[in-house]
Amino acid sequence: MFKGSIVAIITPFINGVVDEEKLRELVEFQIANGTDAIVPCGTTGEASAMDFEEHGRVIQIVVEQVNKRVPVIAGTGSNFTHEAIELTAHARKIGADGALLVTPYYNKPSQEGLYRHYKAVAEAVALPQILYNVPARTGVNLLPETVARLAEISNIVAIKEASGSLQQVSEVLALCGDKLDVLSGDDFITFPMMACGAKGVISVVANIMPKEVAALVDAFFAGNWEEARKLHLQLLKISNAMFIESNPVPVKTAVALMGKCSDEVRLPLAPLSMGNKAKLAAIMKEYNLVSMGNFHEAFNSSG
Secondary structure: OOEEEEOOOOEEEEEEEEEEHHHHHHHHHHHHHHEEEOOOOOOOHHHHHHOOOHHHHHHHHHHHHHOOOEHHHHHEOOHHEEEEEHHHHHHHHOOOEEEEEEEOOOOOOOOOHHHHHHHHHHHOOOOOEEEEEEEHHOOOOOOOOHHHHHHHOOEEEEEEEEEOOOOHHHHHHHHHHHOOEEEEHHHHHHHHHHOOOOOEEOOOOHHOOOOHHHHHHHHHOOOOHHHHHHHHHHHHHHHHHHOOOOHHHHHHHHHOOOOOOOOOOOOOOOOOHHHHHHHHHHHHHOOOOHHHHHHHHHHHHHH
């Protein structure tokens, strides 16, 4: 149902509030460069640092600006099942095409708890839902056997797999077959995951290089695997650079270096350290992503 190059879009802030104009411009940048779907309010969108009203507003802006040109998959996960149901129901009400639900964090539920959590959300809200497994951030790993149980629920349609383990991805694919699509949650292994059977990527790098990420995915599914492999290797350095500090700090800094929005993040996140900012800028210059004017402006505005 959801496939291709899907961006986990950042949420631009200015002076403590959502920069709605810049968000709309970022949506247009994505669509103009071949992005197949947009995820607002994911990890990269700093959903955990927004209140309920802001969360709904960001989704609404993206839905309005997209205007049915590509699917909008709203991040609606929570570590409180009732809240996840409320967020997902609200996303459906304001026009999202699907929901992305991260595994409950901090609580450290059992596999049975994870199953019951996702089952409850799926039964409560008639919206296509994507599981999101990112154990490095949540402290819990959604195991392949549990994914296979959830794949039997009709509106659980995919999983964003960000465990970093090709073995786990392969086990999910082997157990679920065509009952559930797998999407890469790690830019640096999108190509090998697609070789195993993944249908695309929910990408951080696409915030700054949407055309190239889309080209990689499109080449693979067109059967031009050598071109896809070449693009995968070309993107590897910038993909790794997006995680020199906690996501989304590096990618938001990168978008700012391109002159597309402020690099403002919300506490407890802090701005990218000056040393890492210099490293990121140098890598971006290798990819011709940043002009000298934007480079100097960004560093001067850092104080």
